[in-house]
Amino acid sequence: ELKVEQNPLFLSMQEGKNYTIYCNYSTTSDRLYWYRQDPGKSLESLFVLLSNGAVKQEGRLMASLDTKARLSTLHITAAVHDLSATYFCAVDGSYGGATNKLIFGTGTLLAVQP
């Protein structure tokens, strides 16, 4: 059974600081997603990582994927308050093609303090 774990579960950080959220998964997959969720809202797609070594950046967020280590990271650079949200990683339960049957991690609640 595919399991996805994130850490930390909760992250309080000051504006301007850097930090990394980690996502580990238990079985082979070559398709990993990062989503953002604001309180009471739906999921917003941030990144789709499709191969080993993939790195994508958007603004202050950068995501990477190491399929051999079964690890993805979401790095936050110079955090700002607007980044406060819950971040989820999700893994497609297949290998070699998309099924869009995602297994989600537990989520990381990020609170950026002024």
Add this chain to the structure above:
Amino acid sequence: ETGVTQSPTHLIKTRGQQVTLRCSSQSGHNTVSWYQQALGQGPQFIFQYYREEENGRGNFPPRFSGLQFPNYSSELNVNALELDDSALYLCASSTTQGVQETQYFGPGTRLLVL
């Protein structure tokens, strides 16, 4: 906005009742997946519909059922509601499997079972 719509936005039911939730997929998307997100947790995959057929199911009992219509919209039905069914129900649409494509989530239906 993702182009995926869901109705209703909120719903209150009592134990033992039945509920139907609706989802309209993004234009051009033929696959709809349903997820349940309990408070403080990550979404859990319920099932997926592709071209009007169920195409994979998560660890949910048979009282969770669904339909997909020729226009690719979808319904999620839950019979004999239990208190633990209280959650945010999300649908997500995507294009044909195997294509490098993410899925887009709707705003969700928040169900409260009393």
